[in-house]
Amino acid sequence: MGVALWRQIADRIRLGISNGDYDATGMVPPETALAAEFGVNRHTVRSALAALAEEGLVRAVQGRGTLIERKERVSYPISRRTRFSAGLGRQVKEIGTELLGHGQVPASGEIAAALDVSPGTPLIELRTVSSGDGRPLSTAISYYPADRFPRMAEQYARLGSVTKAFAAHGLDDYVRVSTEIVARHAEAEELALLKLSPGAIVMEAQSLNADLDGRPVEYSRTRFAADRMKLRIET
Amino acid sequence: MGVALWRQIADRIRLGISNGDYDATGMVPPETALAAEFGVNRHTVRSALAALAEEGLVRAVQGRGTLIERKERVSYPISRRTRFSAGLGRQVKEIGTELLGHGQVPASGEIAAALDVSPGTPLIELRTVSSGDGRPLSTAISYYPADRFPRMAEQYARLGSVTKAFAAHGLDDYVRVSTEIVARHAEAEELALLKLSPGAIVMEAQSLNADLDGRPVEYSRTRFAADRMKLRIET
DNA sequence: TATAGTTGTCTAGATCAATAGACATTTTGG
DNA sequence: CCAAAATGTCTATTGATCTAGACAACTATA
Known part of the structure; x- marks a missing residue:
């Protein structure tokens, strides 16, 4: 019904x-x-x-x-060293990332707790959409401490990669600390961004990355188009 | 539409x-x-x-x-040492597992490959439903090599736990090798087993467990009721 | 005890989803 | 070339969904 x-x-x-x-x-x-x-x-x-x-x-x-017209689900690896582009490498010919917008926002409760900063601390917010061979695969909102990564938006826009943008701030390595996955119906905005039809499903991964000293460097909410992706957990 | x-x-x-x-x-x-x-x-x-x-x-x-009437999603941890009951411990008061049925089946292509046996090798198949505080949370189909774990069904029925049933066969420890997660609309059978309404979403995790020598011991497809569970990846 | 605000129930009409049937158009294979 | 089999298009009918409006029943508060 x-x-x-x-x-x-x-x-x-x-x-x-x-x-x-x-x-x-x-x-x-x-x-x-x-x-x-x-x-x-x-x-x-x-x-x-x-x-x-x-x-x-x-x-x-x-x-x-x-x-x-068989279209295999693209497999997205989640491990301690999760990097968006690297994992998709051979499955799609061409990876596209688009920066939808960016801004500076004060840390709200949940995000502040995850990044281990006081509520209100300024964060850089990035909104992106990634696609493979022209098909939208995921859209993400990511947060970075503004004091440590002040030029995150510019560097990401220029380099097209979070890993490279981190490197430009002197951070050469980082690891995935935790990931939580839920699945739900896509909201109107997600339907539009991922070019889905009503009733479609997204998998939402809330993830936290930290540098090798354990200091959080990135909190992000990534929504994957469920009919185009599967998540592969590597332990 | x-x-x-x-x-x-x-x-x-x-x-x-x-x-x-x-x-x-x-x-x-x-x-x-x-x-x-x-x-x-x-x-x-x-x-x-x-x-x-x-x-x-x-x-x-x-x-x-x-x-x-807020009902938090139950968080299901996925790590190298994933055990169903242990992870849910404090989130629900009472965990119920029901053995829907069991049988012996020949290994089909995909499952044979995962378990590293020849196609046609006899496997024990278990079909179960698990619930927390009376609400169905997940349903699973699991496969075990019949030569190594001949009394899997009986032991599971008696002990109510895969870990204990393994122990009864002399296997004291095992680890999660890989997990793949997809999300999709529930099928009719899943709607019934998990008491969901049409249009509901399930997260399906295909997982492989192996003993400490790396020999596969269990391949399973677990479907989680997406509106009642979230998956927590621990790396 | 009024009164405003809220959920519960009923009727009626308009729009969308599903069934049923007929026939056109295109491809394949004898 | 012809017939079978498949998708494409059209009309008509029935039932479910959504809108619209009115009023009843219940709760909290001044």
């Missing part, structure tokens, strides 16, 4: 594709067969397939059938 | 609650205020609140308002 039948059917077909049920033919079964399998009208199946085509997961060809 | 408006509104209110937007009063704003805020009819807001009440997240009291 509350979720249109065609969307539920779309979810089941998507699952079947990702399970490899149709690998033998590389095509989804005919609309009439799917309608029979799911016990719904052919038009309902067509709505579902139209949604999947919109996602780029399948492509219908009149007279032939509906071809699967 | 494809997701009823009242369900989208419910998602936004749920998010507001988990963000602590209404902590000052402990109540959701009046229905008329919410209707104005979201630009929908009051009846639509009422449908959304009814759904949240069904989840147990809020409770409406005529004449007063709609009270928030």
